[in-house]
Amino acid sequence: MSFTVLIADDHFPVRFGLELLTKETLGANTKIDFASDFIGILEKIKTQAYDLLISDIMMPGMDCMSMMQEALSLRPNLKILFVSVNPKEIFALRYMNAGAYGYVCKSDSDEELKKAIRNIYLGKRYYPEGVLESRTMMVKGKKVNSLFDLLSQREFAVMMLLLEGKGIIEIANTLQLNPSTASTYRGRIFEKLKVKSLIELSNMAREHKFSLD
Incomplete structure (x- = not known):
């Protein structure tokens, strides 16, 4: 049975590029489908x-962590590789600890992405180079990359939505x-990150090279 892949990104050129790299890695006959948002992902995996x-x-459509949890509840054997512009030092281990199999930055080389796909195809998790060794900050007896590591998964999801400009009701x-x-x-996030306003939170995220596109 052929290896089946679902590629999801809300930009067509990115989906096209990922398709080319995936077929270069796994073979031209690899079956590939596409989605352009998180709800589309869930609709696809319900039937495939x-x-x-x-x-x-x-x-x-929804937050990424909720999508991943629902996707894995529907398809426990699904392997998930995240490809993002957001910094691996902050995002990679958080998503991998929650169930993802790998994390690659969009700024990484094509060979890096191919290596990640190849590893996952072989059943191995793909940890970005240096991520496991980069936790050098000690906060309350815990070794972390940054203060963002102190946030729970739910707090992190709320923070990301705040950074998108969403209000409390939304x-x-x-x-x-x-x-x-x-x-x-929101109050816990401000306390843990030592910020007093959304402006300070936004500035902190910008300093750590977050992207919300």
Whole structure:
């Protein structure tokens, strides 16, 4: 049976490029389907058991972590490789600890992406080079890359939505939370990251090279 891949990105040129690299790595006969948002991913995997999902982490429809949890509940054997512009030092281990099989930055070389795809095809997780060794900051007895590592998965999801410019009501609806709970998460985020406003949070994210595109 052939290896099946679902490629998800909200930009057509990126999907096209990922298709070419995937076929160069796994062979021209590799079966590939496409989605342009997180809801589209879930619709596809409800009807098709893919071996590999290659996806961006910033797309419309819902938050990435919720998509991944639902996707893995539907297809426990699905391997997920995230390809993103966001810094691997902050994002890679968080998503891999939650169930992803690999993480590659869009700024990495084509060979890096091919290596990740090849590893996952062989059943191996792909950790970006240097990520496991880069946790050098000690905070409250915990070795971390940055203060962002102190956030829980839910707090991180709320933070990303705040950085997209969403208000508390919209965040609550997106994550299926009570608005007061979403507001509490915002307070915890500010406390852990030592910021006092959304402007300071945005500046901190920018300093760490976050991208929300």
